[in-house]
Amino acid sequence: MKALVTGGAGFIGSNLALELQKRYKDIEVFVLDDFSSGHFKNLIGFEGEIITGSITEPETIEKLRKYGFDVIFHQAANANTTDTNQRKMMEANYEAFKDLLEIARESKAKVIYASSAAVYGNGPAPMKVNQELLPENIYGFSKYAMDMLAYKFMKENPTISVVGLRYFNVYGPRETYKGKMASMVLQLTVQIMKGKRPRLFKWGEQKRDFVYVMDCIEANIKSFEANKSGIVNIGTGKARSFNEIVDVIRRTLNVDVEIEYFDNPYDFYQNYTEADLTETKEILNWYPGTQIEEGIPAYIKWIKENVNINKLPY
Numbered sequence: 001m002k003a004l005v006t007g008g009a010g011f012i013g014s015n016l017a018l019e020l021q022k023r024y025k026d027i028e029v030f031v032l033d034d035f036s037s038g039h040f041k042n043l044i045g046f047e048g049e050i051i052t053g054s055i056t057e058p059e060t061i062e063k064l065r066k067y068g069f070d071v072i073f074h075q076a077a078n079a080n081t082t083d084t085n086q087r088k089m090m091e092a093n094y095e096a097f098k099d100l101l102e103i104a105r106e107s108k109a110k111v112i113y114a115s116s117a118a119v120y121g122n123g124p125a126p127m128k129v130n131q132e133l134l135p136e137n138i139y140g141f142s143k144y145a146m147d148m149l150a151y152k153f154m155k156e157n158p159t160i161s162v163v164g165l166r167y168f169n170v171y172g173p174r175e176t177y178k179g180k181m182a183s184m185v186l187q188l189t190v191q192i193m194k195g196k197r198p199r200l201f202k203w204g205e206q207k208r209d210f211v212y213v214m215d216c217i218e219a220n221i222k223s224f225e226a227n228k229s230g231i232v233n234i235g236t237g238k239a240r241s242f243n244e245i246v247d248v249i250r251r252t253l254n255v256d257v258e259i260e261y262f263d264n265p266y267d268f269y270q271n272y273t274e275a276d277l278t279e280t281k282e283i284l285n286w287y288p289g290t291q292i293e294e295g296i297p298a299y300i301k302w303i304k305e306n307v308n309i310n311k312l313p314y
Contacts, residue, residue, distance in 0.1 A: 001027045004069045006055055006100070007076030008046075009038025011175040012114065012167075012216055016073055017046055019217050030067065032060070032076065039177040055096035065103055071224055074100055074113035079181055081118065081139045093142035094149070101153050101162075108160060112223040113150070115164040115231060116143040117209070117273050125239065126276040129166070129231055136268040147231055154229045163223035163283070165216070168235035168275050172213030172295065173302045176312065184242065185210065185292075189249050189300055190314040192257055201264040204243035207272045209235035212295035215288050222284040235275025236288040245292065252297045 003020055007013040008031025020029045031046065034054035043050065053060030055076050078092035097113065104111045118140030120127045135141040143166075150164050171183035188198045211234060219234045246259055280286050290298075303309070 001070045002030065002067060003027050003071045003073065004030045004032060004064070004067070005073045005075060006032045007038060007074075008050070009033035009035055009040060009042050010075060011042075011178055012170065012213060013038065013073075013075035014042035014046075014174050015172070015213055015217050016075065016220055017043070017048070019221070021047060023221070030069070032064070037079070037178065042174045042177065055100065056091050061099045061103070064100075065106065068107050069103070069109045070107070071110040071112070072100060072104055073220055073224075074111065077114060078139070078142075079178075081137060081181070084138060086138045089138045089142050090145070093139075094145045097146045098149060101149065104160060104162075105153075105157055110161040110224060110227075112163045112165065112220050113146065115147055115166040116140065117166050117168045117233070117235070117275070118270075119144045119147060119166065120273070122270055125272045126237070126274040127233060128276040129233060129279045136270075150231065158229075160229075161227050162229045163226070164231035165219055165223065165234045166231065166275075167216060168209035168211050168233065168273055170211055170213050170216055172299050173306070175213070176307050179313070183210075184208075185245060185249075185296060185299065186303075187314040188242075188246055189296075189303060190309050190312050192246075192249055192253060192255060193303075193309050194314075197258055197260040198246050198249075199260045199262060200242045200246070201269075202261045204246070204259060204261060205241050206269070207239035207241050207274070208270075209237070209239050209274045210245070210292055210295070211235045211288060212290035212299075215290050218289070219280075219284060219286050222286045226284050228283050230279060230283045232280040232283055233275035233277055234280065235273075235277070236291060237275050237277045238291065239272060239274035240292055245296070248292050248296045249300070252300050
């Protein structure tokens with residue numbers, strides 16, 4: 001069996017590729033990445049084939065057709081939520097996904113792809129999969145368009161398993177190359193480890209559903225094994241404030257540092273996200289295993305062992 005992980009040198013993709021390699025000895029794992037935001041160091045220890053190319057390039061799509069993949073884990077994307085170039089975003093996310101679905105149709109490959117909680121915008125929380133979707137930026141809209149395309153594909157190809165994973169706020173190992181798009185867990189941890197005051201928008205009570213990356217990897221694997229189709233939320237089902245995040249970091253590092261609050265400069269901002277996990281449990285039988293009280297200490301241990309924080313810009 002052949003498995004493709006697009007964006008395999010990135011944050012979630014590299015963790016997924018390494019876990020697939022570890023867990024399934026009978027699956028040949030391939031990674032696709034153009035290394036524009038992914039990093040080679042994330043793939044140290046990976047033993048499968050690396051395909052260098054972009055999912056926006058026709059020659060890369062043609063190259064992928066020749067492999068005959070049995071499952072495609074699609075993690076590649078323009079994940080810069082501040083990018084306002086609408087055409088660039090839609091080409092990287094929507095158009096590339098359309099091409100990958102055509103490859104899946106031809107080879108009857110299962111598809112598990114990364115969607116996002118950004119499709120909900122500032123809709124009511126907890127966010128339910130079937131509620132009205134109100135994306136507020138082009139990134140959120142590109143994921144919304146991918147979901148609509150996936151639903152159409154599922155209807156037209158009922159024998160092919162397709163699962164969309166609406167990730168909430170993911171944090172954990174191998175995200176240090178994401179720059180300004182890295183999680184606030186990483187950014188706040190690095191600020192405190194450098195002896196700085198952690199910086200939050202006033203007054204730190206905005207809430208997010210923070211989900212540990214290895215829980216996301218397990219959700220991908222459950223999607224592969226479930227042989228079902230649908231779109232589901234991937235979060236913990238419990239929103240936590242940024243003040244709580246800082247508290248857990250301070251306790252883990254055993255430091256007492258004050259928070260610096262400042263005005264939010266963004267017109268659009270999700271003040272409260274929380275995943276409703278009804279469909280997730282029904283379709284995948286997946287349950288989040290890690291709350292921030294366990295995830296953040298595990299992540300900080302990894303940071304101390306693997307990251308030179310002085311090279312990070314936070």
